[in-house]
Amino acid sequence: MGMASIRARCWLPVAGLGLLFALVPARLAATGALQIQIVAAAVGAVVAPGGVALLRLGWSRRRHSDVHHLLAALGFFLLCAGVVAMLAGVGLYH
Numbered sequence: 001m002g003m004a005s006i007r008a009r010c011w012l013p014v015a016g017l018g019l020l021f022a023l024v025p026a027r028l029a030a031t032g033a034l035q036i037q038i039v040a041a042a043v044g045a046v047v048a049p050g051g052v053a054l055l056r057l058g059w060s061r062r063r064h065s066d067v068h069h070l071l072a073a074l075g076f077f078l079l080c081a082g083v084v085a086m087l088a089g090v091g092l093y094h
C-alpha cells in the first residue's frame with residue numbers, strides 16, 4: 001500500500017463528514033427556505049469540516065509544539081462555529 005493511499009484513507013472520514021454537513025443547506029434549499037438561512041447553513045457546512053481537518057492535524061501531533069495545540073484549538077473552534085451556523089440556518093427556518 002502506497003503512502004498516497006494511506007493519506008487518502010486517513011482523510012476519508014473528514015470528506016464524508018463534509019458531505020454529511022452539505023446535506024443541511026441542500027435540505028433547506030429543497031424545502032424552500034429563505035436565502036439567508038441557506039447561506040448560514042452553507043457557511044457552517046464549509047467551516048465545520050475545515051475545523052475537523054485542523055483538529056485532526058493538530059491533535060495527532062499535540063505533544064510536539066504549541067503550534068499544534070493552537071491548530072487543535074482553532075479546529076475545535078471552527079467545528080463549533082460551523083455547527084452553530086448550521087443550527088442558526090435551521091433554527092431561523094422553524
